[in-house]
Every structure is written in structure tokens, then in C-alpha cells.
Amino acid sequence: MSVPVTIRDVAKAADVSPATVSRTFVRPEKVDAVTRERVLSAAARLDYRPNRAAQSLITGLTGNIGIVVPDLTNPFFPSVVRGIQNRAEELGYPVLLVDSGEDPVRESELVTRLGRQVDGLVLCAARMSDEDLLSHRRQRPMVLINRQVPGVPAVTFDNAAGIAQEVTHLKALGHVRIGYVAGPGTSYSSRVRQGAVTSHLAAAGLTEVAVGSFAPSFEGGRSAAEKVLLANVTAVMVYNDVMALGLINQLAQYGVSVPNDMTVVGYDDIEFAAMANPALTTVRVPREEAGALAMSYLNALLTATGPAPEAPAELKTEFIFRGTSVRAPLAQALAE
Amino acid sequence: MSVPVTIRDVAKAADVSPATVSRTFVRPEKVDAVTRERVLSAAARLDYRPNRAAQSLITGLTGNIGIVVPDLTNPFFPSVVRGIQNRAEELGYPVLLVDSGEDPVRESELVTRLGRQVDGLVLCAARMSDEDLLSHRRQRPMVLINRQVPGVPAVTFDNAAGIAQEVTHLKALGHVRIGYVAGPGTSYSSRVRQGAVTSHLAAAGLTEVAVGSFAPSFEGGRSAAEKVLLANVTAVMVYNDVMALGLINQLAQYGVSVPNDMTVVGYDDIEFAAMANPALTTVRVPREEAGALAMSYLNALLTATGPAPEAPAELKTEFIFRGTSVRAPLAQALAE
DNA sequence: TCCCTTGATGAAAACGGTTTCACCGGTTTA
DNA sequence: TAAACCGGTGAAACCGTTTTCATCAAGGGA
Structure with missing residues (x-):
């Protein structure tokens, strides 16, 4: 004492x-x-x-690492944070966490502010521009999750494969005209997935109907409902699960029931996807694993040991067939 | 540069x-x-x-504050974290966040480890014993959220009022035998709510049927389903929304549909309570507000300015009537 | 035998702030 | 008029490490 x-x-x-x-x-x-x-x-x-302070003073290192996420209340992120933290704890790093509130400007400011408090950063689904990102990258080691910028280490998900799995699934169910509800244009992975949707639907000989871009939230999903109804499709692919759940909720308001009147597939497999009623057909992305891997990369960067990851890691996704997708003919028969 | x-x-x-x-x-x-x-x-x-390190070295202060939560993937906590963080940012504190994984022992260790990195702590729904808590309290200023220990500043919710509102609601709907699904015994607020349930049901002249204690998770709620069915009640109060959602999900497996066959009310009003189908009747607790207030208290403690809060703050709750509760006779009629 | 490595160690100089203490000129008090 | 006080300032000590550099003894090669 x-x-x-x-x-x-x-x-x-x-x-x-x-x-x-x-x-x-x-x-x-x-x-x-x-x-x-x-x-x-x-x-x-x-x-x-x-004494940490004394060590820091002389070494110029803090021993801390930072995490920034766009929205902690989006269930996608707590999982990856947990993955990062568990690994960080094993490695002995305390972590500073900030939430940018989906705002690219604020995000960039926060990174600046965090900069002097940490030795390295993990940025989840960074919303800021490539230029900003690269300029921060010059200040501190960082690794990205769910975002790719040339020259910056990153761990991403094999979205193309995930989308391909969904497309195959929908085709097998007999759907032909398929809607896609995109996420915000500021989101890297939204753009990536949009591209994958277009190319895979085309490759499968199916018709893509773009429904538009919406906020990656429950409300965002709800606001897509009208456009979905007007799109005259039997199935919709949605940017993520939260939006898919919102969409389903709002469709119900219109008297359109899922899956009987409309097939909906989400993305991410957040906890509530399985809990919803009906349970959401979706693509599972290994979020905790991604967090842990990103932290390992960052550690490699900081200690200059281990594999300094050049090519971004791409984690495997897994298609999860649950209750919101059914055969197209059946859906149509019931709709009549 | x-x-x-x-x-x-x-x-x-x-x-x-x-x-x-x-x-x-x-x-x-x-x-x-x-x-x-x-x-x-x-x-x-x-x-x-x-230079922070130089300042720390001489002042002995880090300028950081710490948050510990039991489970970041429980949607209750990200909201309070956000409340803390926003306020912390205004006040200029970077925050260190850790997740104890609902483990009292780990929680205590984490607090020790965080101790030397921060000037003060906000503990959310601390699971550790009063003694451990008080011993940590001697080391660092701290404020509690959703937990009360004599002599430690805290912000809590007016659970008694929340429970009272639920009881009144259920009584108005004509329910008489009412089940209560409790959270883990390690949780302070679970014990508090249990007490409130007992006393308010008694005061209202209703019959309480204790269903048992379960993990505060979706799975925990599911595992309560059988006991709920055996309890021979028309309505159940559940410790929190996540569990209520789990319970409803599992009841559906038994062919028991909510609210027609069983009225269920939750607690907390997490985001998904409104999103579920049917939407969950529950009690809203102001989580962000609680976080912000706790952070203000902590700041008062650290700067020795402002009101050093002696009596724990009790935040108002709000009853939210949604789709999982209906009149008892109707429920019974349909159950026949 | 002597010189040159080599490995283990200590003295002391950083690192970048804060704080004590002494000093100085000017104003009030006796 | 002398003594006490006071606000503003700078010199220097200090916080607890890491790291450079010098020292020293022991071992190896010529």
C-alpha cells in the first residue's frame, strides 16, 4: 500500500x-x-x-491500442470489439474504444485525438476517405476491418463468396427478379457487396432490381419497404441483417408477410437474426475471429515480429438457411 | 510533423x-x-x-477513465457505454473499455489491471461482491451503474416504479397468477427487481409464481420456457428483454403463441424490443442518460468540483405498452 | 606475456512536464 | 523611513524509467 x-x-x-x-x-x-x-x-x-508513464516518457510508446467503430449499438460491432479485446488482453494491451457515430468527419478527428494516446489502431468499417485514412496511416500503425485501402493491412470477409452463396440459394428456390437493398454509399463494404450482387446475379442469369441506398439501421430497412414493394420482385437481398429486420417489420405493416409473400435474405448473421420470427436467412461472417486476427496483425506491426501481413486477409463466410426464404412459386401462389 | x-x-x-x-x-x-x-x-x-506521459509522471494522473461492462453483446450495455463516452468526450477523457464476460472474478481482475491506467472508473452492473467493490473503491474513484453499495456513488433506475407499472398493467388486463422469470443471482438488479416484484404483486393482491433464475441471455430465456408452461399462469414478467425474447421464441416451439396464449412483459426496452414481432411490452430505462450522468459524477469526483453525489441517483423508468400483453380472459379463451 | 574481445555491470544523462523556492520590484503598514 | 507583504517570474529539483557510455574482469589469440 x-x-x-x-x-x-x-x-x-x-x-x-x-x-x-x-x-x-x-x-x-x-x-x-x-x-x-x-x-x-x-x-x-x-x-x-x-510505472507506465515513466516508460512512456522515455520510449515514446503508450502500450495502448485504439479501436474505432461507426456505431456500437449496431450488433455487428460489439462482436468484433470483443474479438479484438480478447486478443488484446492476451497480448497485454489495454484498449481505448471510440464510437464515431457513422460520421466520417468525426471519425477522422477521433483518430487524430486517439493518435497520441495509442501505439496503434484497429479501424472497423472506417467511413473516412482513402486519403484521410492514408494520412493517419502515416502517423500510426493501423489495421482495417471490413475496409480495403491499397497498402494498409486489413482483414475483410469474402463477401463475393457470401453473395454468391445467396444468389445460388435464391436461384435454387426459383426466384428470377431479385431486389437489392444497398447500405450507405459511404460504406466500403456496401459498395463491394453491391458490385458482387450485380456480377453474380448476372452470371446466374437472374435479373437485378436496384432498390436504392439506405442507412444501415433498422429504420433504414423500414424506409426501403415501399420501394421494395414497387420493385415487383419475389425476393430481396439486403445489405445487412439489421436492415433486413427493419424491412420485414415494415413490410408487415403493408400486410406483406415474410416469407410467404416475399423472400428476404440478410447479411452478417447478427445474434438477432436467429432470434427473429421467422428466423432470418443470412450469411454468417466471423466477426470475433476478424477482430482477433486484426489485433494479431496490429501486434505484428507493433513488435515488428511475426508475419507483417501484406495481402489483406479474407475470412470465409457461411450461408445460413433459415426461415425468411422460400420457393418462388409458392410465394407467388400465396400472394395471389 | x-x-x-x-x-x-x-x-x-x-x-x-x-x-x-x-x-x-x-x-x-x-x-x-x-x-x-x-x-x-x-x-x-x-x-x-x-506530453501526456510527462504530465502523468509528475502528477500521478493518467487523464483516462475506465468502463467495465459484463457483456458488450448484450444490447443493454452499448447504449450506456455510448452515454458515458459522449459525456467523457465533452469532458476530455479518453476511455478504456473492458468486458468482463459476466465473470465476477475476471471482472475484479480487470478492474485491478485497469486501475493503474485510469484515474477513475465507471462500473456497469458490477457482478463482483460488495467487499471486492469496496476494496477497489479505496484505490480509485468509481461510480456504479445499476448497482448499489453503501458509500459508493451510483446511478440506478427506479426499478420499483418500473415493476409497479408492470404490475398495474397486468392487473388492469385481468391477470391474477403471474410468473416471474428472474435473472442471475449474481446480478444486483436482479435481486432488487425480484424483491420489487414480490412486494408489488402482493400489494396488488395478485399471486406470484417464481419460475426460477436464468442467465440474462436469449438462451437463458429459452431455457425458462418449460418452467413457465408448468407454472400455470396467464402472464409472465421477465427480468430483461433479451430473456423475454428468448422465452417467447421457445414458447413458440411449444406451440404457445404470445400474446394470445401467454402475456409476456420484459424490461429495459432494448432496441429489439420494438423491432420484435409482436413488439415487446416492456419498461424503458434511460440507458444513455444513465451513462452520461455517471460520467458527470465521476468527473465531479475527479475534479473535486460540482456536486459530489452522496445519495445514488434514481432515474425514472417508463412503461411501454406494446404487443406481447393482452387481457387475461381473452388469453384464456384462446388457450382452450 | 600482452593486447584485444567480450560480457556484465553501474553512473549518469536523458525524456517533458510540474512545483518548490528564491528573488525582485513595488506597495502597504507601522 | 524601515519593515513586512505581494504578485510575477525563473532556476532547479523532481517524477521513474530507459539507454548510452565507460569500466572492469575474464578469456582468447598472437
């Missing part, structure tokens, strides 16, 4: 100089085995903990 | 000593108005930012 024990206390107790104590911790191989042992035991006995 | 500007650079530029520069920032009233102006403009011109 009371007065904290410093490196000098340990030095005195072990009868060596402070320098040797320091070396024992940072460069153990530089100190003789027996002195090292002596220092270690003294340190343990006194319950010595190095 | 390049070399960071130090207090000495500013001192030189303003033609004063470093001491004066420091004073200008920490004790402005101690320096003459005109010198102060000179220093300030020099600092601005050079874009001077004090």
Missing part, C-alpha cells in the same frame, strides 16, 4: 543498479542468469510494477 | 521560462494577463500539445 515501489527499491533489494533491474525486464538476455534471478525475486517480493 | 514541440520551445518563442508556460496552462490566474496572452499565442502558433 501507500508508497509505490520503484525500480530503485528493487535495485536496492537485489543489490544491483537500477539499470540492471531495467535490463532484467526489457533485455533479459543482457543480464547474467544469477543476477537476473535475484532481481526477479526481489521484484516479486516487493510486488514491483513499472 | 517530425520533432514534437515541447514546453521549452514554447518558452523560447514566448521569451519566458518553461515554468511560466506550464503555469499558463495549469494555473492561469498565477500569470500576468499579458504574458499569458503571449504564451498562449506562441503555443497556438507552434501547435503545442503537452
Whole structure:
């Protein structure tokens, strides 16, 4: 209790100089085995903990890492945060977390502000421009999740495969005219998925009907309902699960019931996708895994050990067939 | 860019000593108005930012605050985190966030580890024992959310009122035998609510049927379904919304449909409560507000200014009548 | 035998702030 | 008029590490 024990206390107790104590911790191989042992035991006995501030002052490193997410209340992100944190904890990094509220400007400011508090950053689904991103990248090591910018390490999901799985599924169910409800244009993965949808639907010989871009929220999904109804399709692919759930909810207001009157497939497989009624057909993306991997990358960057990831990792997705998708003819028969 | 500007650079530029520069920032009233102006403009011109580590080293303060939550993937918590963070940002505190995974032991360890990184803590729904809590409290200023321990500042919700509102609602609907599905015994608010349920049901002349304690998760709610069915009640109050949703989901598996065959009311009003189908009748607790208030309290504690909150704040709750509760006779008629 | 490595160690100089203390000129008080 | 006070300021000590540099003993090659 009371007065904290410093490196000098340990030095005195072990009868060596402070320098040797320091070396024992940072460069153990530089100190003789027996002195090292002596220092270690003294340190343990006194319950010595190095003062972070003093270390930071001289090394210029904080030992912290930062995470920024666009919206913590979107269930997608807590999972990846958890993945990052678990790994960060194993590696001994405390983490600073901020929520940008889906605002690219604020996001960039937050990164600047975080900059001086952390040694490295994990940016989830960054909304800011490539240029801003690259300029921050020059200041601090960073790794991206769900975003790709040339030259910046990243972990992404194999969205093309995920979309392909959905398309195959819908085709197998006999759907022909298929709507796509996109996410915000500011979102990298929304643009990527849009591209994948277009190319895979075309490749499968199906007709794509673009419904428009909406906020990646429950409300966003609801506001897509009218346009979906006007699109004259039997199935809709939606940018993410939260929106899909919103869409289904609003469709119900119009007396259109899913899946009987309309097939809806989401994306992400958030927890509530399975809990909804009917349960949502979707594509699972390994969020915790992505977080953990990103953290591993960041650690590699920071310690300059391990594989410095050049090509962005692409995590496998998994198609989940649940209750919101049915055969097209059946849907139409019931709709009459 | 390049070399960071130090207090000495500013001192030189303003033609004063470093001491004066420091004073200008920490004790402005101690320096003459005109010198102060000179220093300030020099600092601005050079874009001077004090080095946190150096400040920490001498003051012993980090300038950071910490948040610990039991489970970030429970939608209850991101909201309160957001409330804390917004306020923290206004006040200029970076925040360290950790997730204890609902584990009291881990939680206590995390607090210890966070301890040396932060000046103060906000603990959400702390799971650890009163003793552990008090011992940590001796180390660092802290404020609790959704937990009460004598002598520790806290912001809580007026659960008694919330429960009372639910009871009144159920009584008005004609329910008489009412089940209660409790949360984990480790949760303070679960114990509090259990007490409130018992007393308010008794006061209303209704019969309480205790269903048991379950994990505060969707799965926890599902596992309560059988016992609920065996309880021979027309309505159930559930510890929180996530569990209520789980319960409803599992009841459907048994062919019991809500609200026709069973009235269910939740608690918290998480986002998905409104989104579910049918939408969940519940009690709204102001989560963001609670977070913001807690952060304000913590700031008061840290700066020794403002109201040092003695009595825990109790935030008002609001009853939300939605689709999972209906009149008892009707429920029974349909059940036949 | 002597010189040159080599490995282990300690003394001391950073790192960038804050704070104590002494000093100085000017004003009030006795 | 002398003594006490006071606001504003700078010199220097200090916070607890890491790291450079010098020192020293021991071992190896010539």
C-alpha cells in the first residue's frame, strides 16, 4: 500500500543498479542468469510494477491500442470489439474504444485525438476517405476491418463468396427478379457487396432490381419497404441483417408477410437474426475471429515480429438457411 | 510533423521560462494577463500539445477513465457505454473499455489491471461482491451503474416504479397468477427487481409464481420456457428483454403463441424490443442518460468540483405498452 | 606475456512536464 | 523611513524509467 515501489527499491533489494533491474525486464538476455534471478525475486517480493508513464516518457510508446467503430449499438460491432479485446488482453494491451457515430468527419478527428494516446489502431468499417485514412496511416500503425485501402493491412470477409452463396440459394428456390437493398454509399463494404450482387446475379442469369441506398439501421430497412414493394420482385437481398429486420417489420405493416409473400435474405448473421420470427436467412461472417486476427496483425506491426501481413486477409463466410426464404412459386401462389 | 514541440520551445518563442508556460496552462490566474496572452499565442502558433506521459509522471494522473461492462453483446450495455463516452468526450477523457464476460472474478481482475491506467472508473452492473467493490473503491474513484453499495456513488433506475407499472398493467388486463422469470443471482438488479416484484404483486393482491433464475441471455430465456408452461399462469414478467425474447421464441416451439396464449412483459426496452414481432411490452430505462450522468459524477469526483453525489441517483423508468400483453380472459379463451 | 574481445555491470544523462523556492520590484503598514 | 507583504517570474529539483557510455574482469589469440 501507500508508497509505490520503484525500480530503485528493487535495485536496492537485489543489490544491483537500477539499470540492471531495467535490463532484467526489457533485455533479459543482457543480464547474467544469477543476477537476473535475484532481481526477479526481489521484484516479486516487493510486488514491483513499472510505472507506465515513466516508460512512456522515455520510449515514446503508450502500450495502448485504439479501436474505432461507426456505431456500437449496431450488433455487428460489439462482436468484433470483443474479438479484438480478447486478443488484446492476451497480448497485454489495454484498449481505448471510440464510437464515431457513422460520421466520417468525426471519425477522422477521433483518430487524430486517439493518435497520441495509442501505439496503434484497429479501424472497423472506417467511413473516412482513402486519403484521410492514408494520412493517419502515416502517423500510426493501423489495421482495417471490413475496409480495403491499397497498402494498409486489413482483414475483410469474402463477401463475393457470401453473395454468391445467396444468389445460388435464391436461384435454387426459383426466384428470377431479385431486389437489392444497398447500405450507405459511404460504406466500403456496401459498395463491394453491391458490385458482387450485380456480377453474380448476372452470371446466374437472374435479373437485378436496384432498390436504392439506405442507412444501415433498422429504420433504414423500414424506409426501403415501399420501394421494395414497387420493385415487383419475389425476393430481396439486403445489405445487412439489421436492415433486413427493419424491412420485414415494415413490410408487415403493408400486410406483406415474410416469407410467404416475399423472400428476404440478410447479411452478417447478427445474434438477432436467429432470434427473429421467422428466423432470418443470412450469411454468417466471423466477426470475433476478424477482430482477433486484426489485433494479431496490429501486434505484428507493433513488435515488428511475426508475419507483417501484406495481402489483406479474407475470412470465409457461411450461408445460413433459415426461415425468411422460400420457393418462388409458392410465394407467388400465396400472394395471389 | 517530425520533432514534437515541447514546453521549452514554447518558452523560447514566448521569451519566458518553461515554468511560466506550464503555469499558463495549469494555473492561469498565477500569470500576468499579458504574458499569458503571449504564451498562449506562441503555443497556438507552434501547435503545442503537452506530453501526456510527462504530465502523468509528475502528477500521478493518467487523464483516462475506465468502463467495465459484463457483456458488450448484450444490447443493454452499448447504449450506456455510448452515454458515458459522449459525456467523457465533452469532458476530455479518453476511455478504456473492458468486458468482463459476466465473470465476477475476471471482472475484479480487470478492474485491478485497469486501475493503474485510469484515474477513475465507471462500473456497469458490477457482478463482483460488495467487499471486492469496496476494496477497489479505496484505490480509485468509481461510480456504479445499476448497482448499489453503501458509500459508493451510483446511478440506478427506479426499478420499483418500473415493476409497479408492470404490475398495474397486468392487473388492469385481468391477470391474477403471474410468473416471474428472474435473472442471475449474481446480478444486483436482479435481486432488487425480484424483491420489487414480490412486494408489488402482493400489494396488488395478485399471486406470484417464481419460475426460477436464468442467465440474462436469449438462451437463458429459452431455457425458462418449460418452467413457465408448468407454472400455470396467464402472464409472465421477465427480468430483461433479451430473456423475454428468448422465452417467447421457445414458447413458440411449444406451440404457445404470445400474446394470445401467454402475456409476456420484459424490461429495459432494448432496441429489439420494438423491432420484435409482436413488439415487446416492456419498461424503458434511460440507458444513455444513465451513462452520461455517471460520467458527470465521476468527473465531479475527479475534479473535486460540482456536486459530489452522496445519495445514488434514481432515474425514472417508463412503461411501454406494446404487443406481447393482452387481457387475461381473452388469453384464456384462446388457450382452450 | 600482452593486447584485444567480450560480457556484465553501474553512473549518469536523458525524456517533458510540474512545483518548490528564491528573488525582485513595488506597495502597504507601522 | 524601515519593515513586512505581494504578485510575477525563473532556476532547479523532481517524477521513474530507459539507454548510452565507460569500466572492469575474464578469456582468447598472437
